[in-house]
Amino acid sequence: xxxxxxxxxxxxxxxxxxxxxxxxxxxxxxxxxxxxxxxxxxxxxxxxxxxxxxxxxxxxxxxxxxxxxxxxxxxxxxxxxxxxxxxxxxxxxxxxxxxxxxxxxxxxxxxxxxxxxxxxxxxxxxxxxxxxxxxxxxxxxxxxxxxxxxxxxxxxxxxxxxxxxxxxxxxxxxxxxxxxxxxxxxxxxxxxxxxxxxxxxxxxxxxxxxxxxxxxxxxxxxxxxxxxxxxxxxxxxxxxxxxxxxxxxxxxxxxxxxxxxxxxxxxxxxxxxxxxxxxxxxxxxxxxxxxxxxxxxxxxxxxxxxxxxxx
Numbered sequence: 001x002x003x004x005x006x007x008x009x010x011x012x013x014x015x016x017x018x019x020x021x022x023x024x025x026x027x028x029x030x031x032x033x034x035x036x037x038x039x040x041x042x043x044x045x046x047x048x049x050x051x052x053x054x055x056x057x058x059x060x061x062x063x064x065x066x067x068x069x070x071x072x073x074x075x076x077x078x079x080x081x082x083x084x085x086x087x088x089x090x091x092x093x094x095x096x097x098x099x100x101x102x103x104x105x106x107x108x109x110x111x112x113x114x115x116x117x118x119x120x121x122x123x124x125x126x127x128x129x130x131x132x133x134x135x136x137x138x139x140x141x142x143x144x145x146x147x148x149x150x151x152x153x154x155x156x157x158x159x160x161x162x163x164x165x166x167x168x169x170x171x172x173x174x175x176x177x178x179x180x181x182x183x184x185x186x187x188x189x190x191x192x193x194x195x196x197x198x199x200x201x202x203x204x205x206x207x208x209x210x211x212x213x214x215x216x217x218x219x220x221x222x223x224x225x226x227x228x229x230x231x232x233x234x235x236x237x238x239x240x241x242x243x244x245x246x247x248x249x250x251x252x253x254x255x256x257x258x259x260x261x262x263x264x265x266x267x268x269x270x271x272x273x274x275x276x277x278x279x280x281x282x283x284x285x286x287x288x289x290x291x292x293x294x295x296x297x298x299x300x301x302x303x304x305x306x307x308x309x310x311x
Contacts (some may be wrong), residue, residue, distance in 0.1 A: 018082070018117050020056040020170055020186050021139050024146060024157050025077035026063045029192060032076075032226030033199070034061040035156060035236055035268060038169035040178055049171040049177040049185075050193050053266065055169075056235050060158035060167040061122075065236070066146055067199045070216025072155035075128075078121055081159065082139040084113035091129040091144075105158070106150025109143045118165075123150050154269065161186065184209065192291040195303035199269070201291055204230045207273045223306040224282045230275035231257070233291040233303060239266045242300070245292040246274045251285025251309075284311045 026032035037048035105122035125147030
């Protein structure tokens, strides 16, 4: 993987020679996010195209992630980012299972886009691949559904772009130093960069299990007799030193709780929760929650949620 990364940094691709459209039927920053970018660091560290930390050593593609497995179960289409011919595919690899040697991509499709370009789509949902070897696909042709097959710890599409067999970073195809995007790269439009943010937030009567949050906790009313009122939030791209500011407001708008949690280590995905033990029934009504993610004092993201407490 390191050798492939060195080849990437040595590759010079003429601007405008190849163009990609967004390959997932989701809205970036709302119903999906980019968890990892191509690693542009030739050494043992990791660095994305913006000099940020949303990558890991030797990562050769772009990971477009769904917020949870409930979103995956709803069926989110993987779309051809460029026209071409299907060179190969795999289906039948179980989702959520340990990766099998040689099948780390899981269920996927490889497309020859012409002029030495290829696009590879990985981790698709078992049984969802909708094309056959030799098929010609147009931009936007459904290839399958986002899944969690192969070496995948969360539901996402891993998209690898190659030119003459060498991985190319679609956000910055030319070699050189990293920094804020000044162009769209290979994309048909400039895509926003999120250094981190929120995936979900909610209320519960106890601190939830992370597995339940990743599955997709439903929003349901709480009885007034709950033993505690807990506000939780899930984050992607959290860095050591980040702070999460929690606040809960009562139905009349008065402050009920305010607390700050500091992240001690960098993690791809994580959650934190704060709460208040109750010694009497809660007044019925709608309780509001807000969480702000700050990095070195600057706001990275903000999310709001609410819960109805019934008599």
